[in-house]
Amino acid sequence: MGTITLGAESFERTVTDNHIVLVDFWAAWCGPCRMFAPVYEKASVEHPDIVFAKVDTEAEQGLAAAAGITSIPTLMAFKGGTLVFSQPGALPAAALEQVIAAVRDLDVDAALAEQERSA
Numbered sequence: 215m216g217t218i219t220l221g222a223e224s225f226e227r228t229v230t231d232n233h234i235v236l237v238d239f240w241a242a243w244c245g246p247c248r249m250f251a252p253v254y255e256k257a258s259v260e261h262p263d264i265v266f267a268k269v270d271t272e273a274e275q276g277l278a279a280a281a282g283i284t285s286i287p288t289l290m291a292f293k294g295g296t297l298v299f300s301q302p303g304a305l306p307a308a309a310l311e312q313v314i315a316a317v318r319d320l321d322v323d324a325a326l327a328e329q330e331r332s333a
Contacts, residue, residue, distance in 0.1 A: 271283060
């Protein structure tokens, strides 16, 4: 499927309307972002059931601020509309595959229930 570009107007709808969404917050001037881009693009082709999105933090400064982005690249994963992973730094392909597998396997409802019990 490849990656899609998200902006403030499409971010929430995309995250809530799709089962699993990965979002790469990046900028053109960022060296690690440019290194991560082909890894992310390749994974998007290998996992067509997952939405792979990108947010240009320069063009979408308000969205990046609302998402709490302080370092780029930052990868966020949403499952069932819930943020389940957020980590700055360019991931190697194997680590990205581990994140994808963990998100696929995660029972969001059970995790949220456990979080509430321990709060």
